[in-house]
Amino acid sequence: MVEKKVNIAVVGLNFGAQFAPIYQLHPDVEVVGICDTNEDLLNEYGDKFGFKERYTSLDQVLNSGKYDAVHLLTPIHSHARPTLDVLNAGLHCACAVPMATALEELEAIVEAQKISGKNYMMMETAIYTYQYLHAKEMKSKGEFGQIQFLRGAHYQDMENWPDYWMGLPPMHYATHAIAPLLAISEARAIKVHCFGSGSMREELQQQYNNPYPIETAIFQLDKENLCAEVTRSLFNTARDYMESFNVYGENSSLEWHIEQEPLHLFQMGPLPQEGWRKIQHKEVRAVARPELLPTEISKYMEHHDHLEENNPHISVLQGEAHHGSHPHLVHEFIRSIVEKRKPFVDAVTAANWTAAGICAHESAMNGGVGVDIPVFEGSPLTK
Numbered sequence: 001m002v003e004k005k006v007n008i009a010v011v012g013l014n015f016g017a018q019f020a021p022i023y024q025l026h027p028d029v030e031v032v033g034i035c036d037t038n039e040d041l042l043n044e045y046g047d048k049f050g051f052k053e054r055y056t057s058l059d060q061v062l063n064s065g066k067y068d069a070v071h072l073l074t075p076i077h078s079h080a081r082p083t084l085d086v087l088n089a090g091l092h093c094a095c096a097v098p099m100a101t102a103l104e105e106l107e108a109i110v111e112a113q114k115i116s117g118k119n120y121m122m123m124e125t126a127i128y129t130y131q132y133l134h135a136k137e138m139k140s141k142g143e144f145g146q147i148q149f150l151r152g153a154h155y156q157d158m159e160n161w162p163d164y165w166m167g168l169p170p171m172h173y174a175t176h177a178i179a180p181l182l183a184i185s186e187a188r189a190i191k192v193h194c195f196g197s198g199s200m201r202e203e204l205q206q207q208y209n210n211p212y213p214i215e216t217a218i219f220q221l222d223k224e225n226l227c228a229e230v231t232r233s234l235f236n237t238a239r240d241y242m243e244s245f246n247v248y249g250e251n252s253s254l255e256w257h258i259e260q261e262p263l264h265l266f267q268m269g270p271l272p273q274e275g276w277r278k279i280q281h282k283e284v285r286a287v288a289r290p291e292l293l294p295t296e297i298s299k300y301m302e303h304h305d306h307l308e309e310n311n312p313h314i315s316v317l318q319g320e321a322h323h324g325s326h327p328h329l330v331h332e333f334i335r336s337i338v339e340k341r342k343p344f345v346d347a348v349t350a351a352n353w354t355a356a357g358i359c360a361h362e363s364a365m366n367g368g369v370g371v372d373i374p375v376f377e378g379s380p381l382t383k
Contacts, residue, residue: 003338005030009053009061011082012073013041015096019071021049022330025296028338035061058082062089069337071123072096075164076173080105083120087112092119094333097175099354103374106351106358110376113347121333121343122350126176126243127183129323130286131256131263135247139184144249147185150228151246152177155239167204170215170232171364174357178219180245181228182353187221189228189356189373194218194363200235210361213237217360230360262286288324293331300327351376
């Protein structure tokens with residue numbers, strides 16, 4: 001039986017320009033449409049890379065009747081409403097992080113996905129990087145032993161980015177730091193204490209009533225005696241870009257602290273009859289995993305000049321498109337549709353990961369008080 005190929009529209013070319021060529025070459029994709037409100041960008045990009053189907057609004061895409069799925073890559077505060085429109089139109093939906101910025105929006109998307117029966121996938125890059133895939137393989141081989149603690153951080157200076165970023169609560173865009181920790185531990189964050197730190201210029205505080213350039217949280221996870229620490233910065237902090245994660249296990253620990261540097265592996269040595277135990281340390285450079293992808297798109301794990309030339313997005317300039325994650329995201333979303341199964345980061349998983357950050361900011365705005373993180377239907381705690 002021949003599997004039906006997927007027709008997909010990519011909405012938002014400022015970031016979506018990195019994904020459209022991958023969909024174009026994916027062996028399970030038939031038609032790729034592109035959409036952007038900027039007609040000059042739309043036509044320049046479409047002409048250069050051979051995209052015939054072009055749209056200036058999501059409504060045009062949904063009303064065309066040509067597509068099975070839509071990938072949304074619009075500004076973060078415009079994720080919830082378009083996602084609901086796509087699902088309610090009976091199409092599969094992929095969306096850039098975060099899923100939404102309010103708990104009510106998360107609930108609405110989870111419900112819309114359930115009613116529609118279509119796939120929703122939050123396209124979380126941090127769980128498909130070279131570095132995370134290395135940690136995932138270690139976990140599958142049991143090399144960590146029992147995981148004892150996790151730490152994640154995302155540092156980024158957002159000066160001179162589009163206006164909607166100015167003064168954004170750091171934890172409202174924290175899934176790049178939270179997701180690797182929850183994915184590797186196969187856990188859900190159930191409670192959080194978070195503190196804001198530092199101060200921002202007054203004009204940066206106006207848009208979101210957020211006084212903090214940095215927020216640091218401790219999450220209680222739903223596994224016995226396990227917690228995770230997450231720090232997120234956005235403004236007025238002299239730190240180069242970094243999305244990091246650290247996993248501390250009883251047998252081995254793995255740390256990633258600097259964007260382009262190797263991982264650091266620590267391994268527990270044997271306990272001597274006398275004296276101190278020796279902890280072995282070595283650097284490990286994570287490698288690409290082309291065998292996990294169709295050959296047609298595996299090349300997109302590496303840097304491509306034409307993507308940088310037409311779309312100098314920070315993820316290309318700093319990490320070869322988020323350290324090779326983009327083709328993995330495309331492949332997982334498309335195969336989940338073809339195979340008629342849930343994607344790895346489905347609506348419930350995405351809601352749980354995103355809610356952790358929303359609740360963390362609520363805690364920070366209330367002096368670090370503990371905040372219970374809601375349980376979304378279908379998560380392990382409701383089964």
